[in-house]
Amino acid sequence: MVRAATLADAPAVRLLINEVDLVDTGDAGYSVEEVEGDLRRTADLARDSWLAFDGDRLVAYAVLWPASTGVRFDVDHYVLRDAVPAGIHLLDLLTARAAELPGGADLHLALTPDSVLAVHALPARGWRNVRRHHVLTRVVSVGADLPPVLPDDVRIRVAVSPADQEVAYRLVQETFDGHFGFEPTGYDEWRKRMDADHRDWSLTWIASRNGVDTGVLVGHNDREATGWVQNLGTVAAARGSGIATLLLRTAFAEFAQRGRRAVGLGVDTENVNNALRFYTGLGFDLQFAADTWRLVVAA
Structure with missing residues (x-):
């Protein structure tokens, strides 16, 4: 079953995100409050968010966020490794939704390099890997x-x-x-x-x-x-x-x-101001890498 998310779904979404993140990044620190914030900044929660269930088990989640006053949208997407077809289905649903938007959409999705979507679905659907970022942490x-x-x-x-x-x-x-x-x-x-x-x-x-x-x-x-x-x-x-x-x-x-216990941040590996060197000089260490995938969807 697939339906839109509501704020009441935040605890279940948080468990899903942390289960995926623990495998992909080694960290599972997402909170319910952070998920609620993510859902609140969605332009139209009823049309721009998706939950996929296998029975009562939440197995995939996706959401579109407006990233500008134009056609740029950021995508968040999580899917369990034993439910890849459900994740691909949500990917197709959000792409179809993007085509309904005035002027189409320029979609950006960040995933770890070995994410199941990055490996199995994105290239075949026209998504391009356009940038790599590093997530750094520092103990405090x-x-x-x-x-x-x-x-x-x-x-x-x-x-x-x-x-x-x-x-x-x-x-x-x-x-x-x-x-x-x-x-x-x-x-x-x-x-x-x-x-x-x-x-x-x-x-x-x-x-x-x-x-x-x-x-x-x-x-x-x-x-x-x-x-x-x-x-x-x-x-x-x-x-x-x-x-x-x-x-x-x-x-x-x-x-x-x-x-x-720590402070984290993300940094563009191609930052022209040598940001990566600056942060490592202050004691930050690499936690994981994330690639930005892009798809331009015509209206």
């Missing part, structure tokens, strides 16, 4: 990760006020412009994608130098044992000045205080 602890001592001209504040949340938005749009996979969005759409009304904004920091906002770190604490850095960016004029390091060390200390 209260004793080892203290808040950084800031230079006299640097201030770091949390983005708890509506005005600072808009500042964070502008900094993300500016600092990620031109990066692979990044699509500019309007503020209201960005807030929906960020699940802003349910987000802990005390884990988003803005750095300023001499009163000028120069960097942002957007984090969240929805995983079971790992804090997550969703975005980290500095304006071009401030790159190489230590702002990103100060933001990260601020995040390390806060996540450690909240009982997280």
Whole structure:
């Protein structure tokens, strides 16, 4: 049986995601709250999400997320290894749905290299492997990760006020412009994608130098044992000045205080700013690789 997902399905989806992730990545830290956030940012949950059941057992899950104000959509897809036909069926359903959208859709799907879909289904259906990312993690602890001592001209504040949340938005749009996979969005759409009304904004920091906002770190604490850095960016004029390091060390200390054992993030292996070298220099280690697959669907 196949049907759309609802928020009430979040616990079952979480179990499925963690079962798949444990095999594909060695980690199983997805929380119910994170699944609920994923479902809330779907444009039309009744038409853009799918659950496949074998009897009462959930075996596959897929969802479409608008990634821009245009035709770019991100896809999330999980299927158990003994239910590949169900996963392929959901893949075909979401492709058919994409063809119903005005202007079609530019679909992006991230999977580990040995994912069952990557091996069995995507190439035969016209999907192309266009990029590789690495997921990195760094162990944190209260004793080892203290808040950084800031230079006299640097201030770091949390983005708890509506005005600072808009500042964070502008900094993300500016600092990620031109990066692979990044699509500019309007503020209201960005807030929906960020699940802003349910987000802990005390884990988003803005750095300023001499009163000028120069960097942002957007984090969240929805995983079971790992804090997550969703975005980290500095304006071009401030790159190489230590702002990103100060933001990260601020995040390390806060996540450690909240009982997280590690901090994770994703990095484009072809990042022109040598981001991979920067993160490994701060103690991050490779956890797993993920490939971005792309399919352009005509209306």
